[in-house]
Amino acid sequence: MTRASYGIDAPGAVRANIVLGVVFAAAAAAGAAWSVPAWIITVAAFLAALCFFYAAVMLWSSLVAKKRVCARLVTALALSGNERVLDAGCGRGLALIACAKKLTTGKAVGVDLWAAKDLSDNNPNATLANAAAEGVADHVAVETGDITKLPFADASFDAIISITVIHNIPSRDGRDQALRELARVLKPGGRVAIFDLLHTARYAQVLRDAGLTVEILSREILWLLPSRSLLARKP
Template sequence: MRNRLTKANYGIDAPSIVRNFLVIGSLFIIAIICLSPFSDSTFIKFCIGLFFIVAFICLAEGFLMIYSSKVGKYKQCAKLIDLLELNGHENVLEIGPGRGLVLIAVAKRLTTGKAVGVDLWRTIDQSGNSPEVTLANATLEGVSDKIELVTGDARHLPFENDSFDALISCLAIHNIPEREGRKKALNEALRVLKPGGKFAILDFTKTKEYVEVLQDAGVTEVSLSANQYLMFPPVRMVAGRKPEE
């Protein structure tokens, strides 16, 4: 991966879901151990077999999500940033930077440009999610002078029209629970993006919806990738360009 980030800690995505998978899987393993002395019973054998399948699925999903956050996400996000075709002089906005993995990777590709991240900093979306942690990671990676962090809602971005040359978002917009809210966030993204500016959005769900909303807003250059399997669950990338005025 270009500019592989190695010093900072970028946490685990959806930590409560990962925890639940691992806890449930472990409980079923304990249940299997407790039932083993009674495995002469056909019914108990059936239960042990069923519990084993559930435990395997839960533990596998939990560990795949950890792998995704710690390894696969680095590679996939590099591909996402490539879609912006940055020359180093852009002001780039990231919606939902969390602990800064993508934002910092963007900053590493900039020379005179700036990477701005706007987030509500919710720990339910990513473990240890806070602007202080993100800034600390940026300092460790040597790009704190190219980073700016803002607390704000994607549905009401605190920026003027046509403020940014490029926009990126990774696993963030789906956290808005209602369709109308996601639509507002995407329209806000277009509002603050300069005419001709590129955008790249990565998510594991709602991506077809994003394409529909963007097309309804007048974006003609928009594409949706096939499933990408470097992350778990698999993700897709929505990319395009805001129309010129």
């Protein structure tokens, strides 16, 4: 059985930065060989370094930093083992499987649209293969769905987790709707743990307006963007 692998976020942007880095580096090398003015070579070399640096930041954020954030959020959910847990925008199952590992009789359900631009090799078979590789296939299920209209009944989950998902919804109305959907499917007494980029102050407001209490667990810079972890509780 192969090892679980959770993919790279925004793979097209990582590729674009690497390709641009190679192009600028080649231009700088060609400029040096053809004796073009030094400032042009310096600018090309600077742009190459910038592109390679941002590609490295993106890879580190996906492959290292996000895993640490995920571990902290799963701990914050304080699962006791018998819960029904939703991973909203589960991708290849990073948080879904981390939650499933805490369950005894419970179930972790992942829902996703499987957008290829958001995560490399993003598909439900990859998620299920990862769950099998991690030994938690019995505690995992995946569904195809949009988190702005979740295919679940009101109050059907004890806990919800969502990592680097909601910012992918282009409009503020869409992001607000997704947060109201998370609040809708959460049971009274349930917890929602969210990590995301950019719009998290607004997320906290929408969750409060939906009647949840919200705690900011951490502020950090991932992908060189302001980001926060939130923990919300439904009374």
